[in-house]
Amino acid sequence: MxxxxxxxxxxxxxxxxxxxxxxxxxxxxxxxxxxxxxxxxxxxxxxxxxxxxxxxxxxxxxxxxxxxxxxxxxxxxxxxxxxxxxxxxxxxxxxxxxxxxxxxxxxxxxxxxxxxxxxxxxATSRTYLYRLVTGCHRPDHLSVFERNRCWGLQADCLDVVAMQEAAQHLLGTHDFGAFQSAGSPATSSVRTLRRASVAPDPGSLFILPQENRLQFWNLEFESQSFLYKQVRRMTAVLVAVGLGTLMPAQVKVILESRDPLGRHQARVAPAHGLFLKSVLYGSLAGENPASVQRESEETPGWPKNPHLETGSPKARGLE
CATH class of the missing domain: 3.30.70.580 (Pseudouridine synthase I, catalytic domain, N-terminal subdomain)
Incomplete structure (x- = not known):
């Protein structure tokens, strides 16, 4: 209080x-x-x-x-x-x-x-974005402006269709204990993953035309909350699918095992490719704070009159 x-x-x-x-x-x-x-x-x-x-x-x-x-x-x-x-x-x-x-x-x-x-x-929703780039055979192949902002993979391509299929096994309410790192303060490892997407990125503004061998990819995950390092562990497993190391169906087996120490699910994607994209509060906006809107009165745990004061009605997102 x-x-x-x-x-x-x-x-x-x-x-x-x-x-x-x-x-x-x-x-x-x-x-x-x-x-x-x-x-x-x-x-x-x-x-x-x-x-x-x-x-x-x-x-x-x-x-x-x-x-x-x-x-x-x-x-x-x-x-x-x-x-x-x-x-x-x-x-x-x-x-x-x-x-x-x-x-x-x-x-x-x-x-x-x-x-x-x-x-x-x-918070009713959190979305994380993970950025990958393929065709990065050496660290110096990546623009200095993109270093520490994506995970550079040596592979020239990913089986994105297989990754998308694998991601479907993660959707919904599950015990995500297999993707939880030690040290998590959570009392329960049950979470509801609302969205897990794999899509090509249009491309970085910091990559020169002669560097067109590089292809960027975006992975996005949305849930009300996540376990410790859950997103980075799920990303590592989906990348393994994309590289052909795992089959999509094996992701379901890993999930159901609830074992965080398995050979594949113990891998953690590098921190520097991960971005917290947005935090939402019911019908409030997240990634674009300028468009904050009044919360619905039916949402549990939120006051009926949040009094979000930012000056003009337009600034408050009430128009």
Whole structure:
């Protein structure tokens, strides 16, 4: 629960993005370690808001070291001094960006939300994007602008039809224990995978015409929540299918085994190809925060009047 009504504290939902290459994940690293998380920089910037109570970011979706986010989310409380009105969401976002000390982090947009809103628990959908590139026979075959942003495969092609067939076995509600890495805090490994797609990417803007041997591929996975490293493990298995190491039907066998230590499912795709693409809150928008819409009153766990204040009705996505 958030602060009591009348405390002068305003809660905000903030969308932000980052390139994860230089971070030890999104979560803050506390103590004297040299490693640092995205959250450390966000909270350092928030100190300049001069909140009566130190500002802490509650992150919607934790990402590992090297993983990127096109759009992650967090909630935070800001308590201004007596007599000072709450910051408008626009001012809050601008202030955070102005004081961020790392160029690989950007606040996209902010919204006022009720005091009991929770960025992690209220999320109804998360989508991850994994980027592959084939024909990358050596690391130096990949553009310097694409390094650390995709998984370069030496193979010249993938059996995408087989990968799409294999992905169908993952859809629906299952025990995904076979794709869970050790260290997961989840009490249950049952999840519902709503979407698993494999499709060619139109191509990178950073690849020169003479480098047309390279072909990019996008894998997307959507669920309300995922297990620790579940997406990277599923990606590794689907790539094995694409390379002919596994048959599509074997993915069903792996899933039903619930064994995370098997020879194929223990493989984990590299972190640098993974992007958190969007976080949704019921009918609220995710990857495009500018189009946030009012939540349906029938959605459990969401207040009937979310009061997402961003200025004009158009900015609030109510038109």
């Amino acid at each position: 958030g602060p009591a009504a009348g405390s002068g504290t305003a809660r905000y939902l903030v969308y932000f993005q980052y390139l994860g290459t230089e971070f030890n994940g999104v979560a803050a690293v506390r103590g004297s370690q040299r490693a640092v998380g995205v959250q450390n920089y966000l909270e350092e910037a928030a100190k300049r808001l001069n909140s009566v109570v130190p500002v802490k970011f509650t992150i919607s979706s934790r990402t590992d070291a090297g993983v990127h986010a096109l759009c992650n989310a967090a909630h935070l409380d800001v308590q201004r001094r007596s007599g000072q009105p709450p910051f408008s969401p626009e001012v809050l976002a601008e202030a955070l960006n102005a004081h961020l000390r790392h160029p690989a982090i950007r606040v996209l947009q902010a919204f006022r939300v009720p005091s009991d809103f929770h960025a992690r628990h209220a």
